[in-house]
Amino acid sequence: MAKMIPKRSNLTFQEVADKYPEIPRLLILKTDVQRRGVHYTGQALSVLDPQLHSITGTHIFGARDGKIDSRPESLLLRDGTSIITTPTPLDQHPYIVDLLDGRPFLFDQGEPLEEVDYWPRPDFYAKTTASGVPMKNIVSSRPQRLNIFPYRYCTFWNNGKGCTFCDIVCQMKKGKNELGIPPRLEATEVAEVVEEALKEPGRFSAVFLTSGSITAGSQPFDDEVDYYIEILQEVGKLFTPPKYPSQLIGTAFTKAQLERLYGQTGLMSYTADIEVLNEELFNLNCPGKAEWIGYKEWKKRLVDAVEIFGRGRVNTGIVAGIELAEPHGFKSEDEALARVLEEAEELAGQGVSTVFIVWSPRPGTVLGVQKNASLEYFIRLAAGLHGLREKYKLPITFDDYRHCGNHPDSDLSRLLPF
Numbered sequence: 001m002a003k004m005i006p007k008r009s010n011l012t013f014q015e016v017a018d019k020y021p022e023i024p025r026l027l028i029l030k031t032d033v034q035r036r037g038v039h040y041t042g043q044a045l046s047v048l049d050p051q052l053h054s055i056t057g058t059h060i061f062g063a064r065d066g067k068i069d070s071r072p073e074s075l076l077l078r079d080g081t082s083i084i085t086t087p088t089p090l091d092q093h094p095y096i097v098d099l100l101d102g103r104p105f106l107f108d109q110g111e112p113l114e115e116v117d118y119w120p121r122p123d124f125y126a127k128t129t130a131s132g133v134p135m136k137n138i139v140s141s142r143p144q145r146l147n148i149f150p151y152r153y154c155t156f157w158n159n160g161k162g163c164t165f166c167d168i169v170c171q172m173k174k175g176k177n178e179l180g181i182p183p184r185l186e187a188t189e190v191a192e193v194v195e196e197a198l199k200e201p202g203r204f205s206a207v208f209l210t211s212g213s214i215t216a217g218s219q220p221f222d223d224e225v226d227y228y229i230e231i232l233q234e235v236g237k238l239f240t241p242p243k244y245p246s247q248l249i250g251t252a253f254t255k256a257q258l259e260r261l262y263g264q265t266g267l268m269s270y271t272a273d274i275e276v277l278n279e280e281l282f283n284l285n286c287p288g289k290a291e292w293i294g295y296k297e298w299k300k301r302l303v304d305a306v307e308i309f310g311r312g313r314v315n316t317g318i319v320a321g322i323e324l325a326e327p328h329g330f331k332s333e334d335e336a337l338a339r340v341l342e343e344a345e346e347l348a349g350q351g352v353s354t355v356f357i358v359w360s361p362r363p364g365t366v367l368g369v370q371k372n373a374s375l376e377y378f379i380r381l382a383a384g385l386h387g388l389r390e391k392y393k394l395p396i397t398f399d400d401y402r403h404c405g406n407h408p409d410s411d412l413s414r415l416l417p418f
Contacts, residue, residue: 006324007332009376013108016375023379023412029114030083031382031408032375033075033095033106034358037064037088040071041098048072053118054125054141056087062171064088066363068179072097072118074142075104082119082143082405086360119143122203124196129189137181139193144205144402146197150185150231151224154212156288163275164285164366165319165359168212191234198238206403207235210249213288220292224250225257232265243268247398249317252293252301255308262308269398270309273317274298277343277354284328285367299347306351312395314352317407320381321359321373333377341384348388353396355407356381382409390416 013032017025048055054073056063064086075083075097088094096107097116105112120143125136140147152172156162162169172183197204209231214224228248236244244266252272253261261267275286279295289298305314323329323336330336344354358378361368386409389396395418397403401411 006326006329006336007334008324009333009374011374011376013113013375016379019376020379020383023383024079026077026079026081026114027382027408027411028375028379029106030077030081030411031358031378033083033085034360034408035372035375035378037092037094037360038075038085038097038106039088039090039094041096043099044097044104045071047099047102047104048118050121051126052121054121062086062167062362062364064092064360064362073140074119075106075116076119076143077114077116081401081411083116084142084357084406086362088360122197123200124193127196129192131189133182133189134180135193135196137179138185138189139197141197141204142405144203145404146194146204146207148185148190148194148207148209148231148235149211150187150190150209150227151211151214152181152183154288155215156213156292158215159288161288161291163288164325165275165322165361167362167365170364185231187231187234190231191238194235195238206245206247206398208247208249208404213251213292215292219254219257221251221253221257225253225261228261228267229264232261232267236266239266242266245398245403247271247403249273252289252298253305254301255304258301258305258308268309269313269315270305271315271317271399272298272302272305273319274302275317275319276323277318277340278323281323281328285322285325302347302352303350311351312353313398315355315396315399316347316352318354318356319359320356320378322367322370324373324377325367325370333373333380336373337377337380337384340381341388344385345388348392348394351392351394353389353394353399353410354385355396355399355410356385357406358408378408382412385409386412386415389413393418 017028056071100112104116106114122141127135217223246267247269249271282295283290361370396410396413400413
């Protein structure tokens, strides 16, 4: 039987920009850079200054080339948006970051496309905690957000049922061995670093937490909830209001667990990533989530969260592109787009937004050798998800380009009329 290869658009960056003039050109470029990855030339790295720029360090997931190295944490575009991208081998045809007149530029096939900048290093990166751990190994930052990765393991991997696109365990081992990053953080030490970070007035606008799932507890995932509560309460002591700008990406918790999270902490927004909006593909690509919770129950818990956190404060993330992975994925990008947006609209009508990250196939994962979707597919998906937020009047300020920067669709939120 002939191998079924999903039908994909083959339009170039410029052709997509010309075809979709209503989508900002820089957003299309950002999406394509995320899709294809980057390679830094020696010249580009020569202007990387550890005293001025953030250096790759505390990612909870790995790079497409499988390395931890002294490279820029990521890139800034001139419209203020971030490109959360990953260094990629040259044989995969990434964008090239090189110098033009002494400044970093994005190049494609030798042509300079856009000037970029490296993320600025926050002051606390140069300091250590009371126990002697580099603060940058406890809390990391995006240009306007503090990132806390308190637990760098996922217990779905205990019986080999981690997600097919995930390399959290490999990255945990590399981070521990090569950088000295603790695999599990102490709440008081997290708060110590956040307190130091807040000494830079106006620098950060939100606190963000995410970890691997922890199935243990009196009820499944109680230990995970308890751990988040402990950290959020310690961090909350640094703020005067009972609630402070914060987001948690966690497992899909029960209503009782969600009520505890919201009622006992300053947490303001909640995300539980379903990863793929199709039950069959969810079961195949997220076997641990399917085993412990299940697709329909995951969606039900997202809707339950809206009752607690409110409309515009709950979303779910998908790893866009895996729905086309062979051999079980959709057979065309048109079919994938229609099916994903159909299920995303079902959630949007109940107050849950869907956002996507551009899937980067990584070495060591089940899907690591797969080909990603086309640029046009991601732009159509971004426009479709943005349209749902506009239709159902769902703000997403907690996960927009300032507070996150990893979602091409939520970058469009600056265009929302509310």
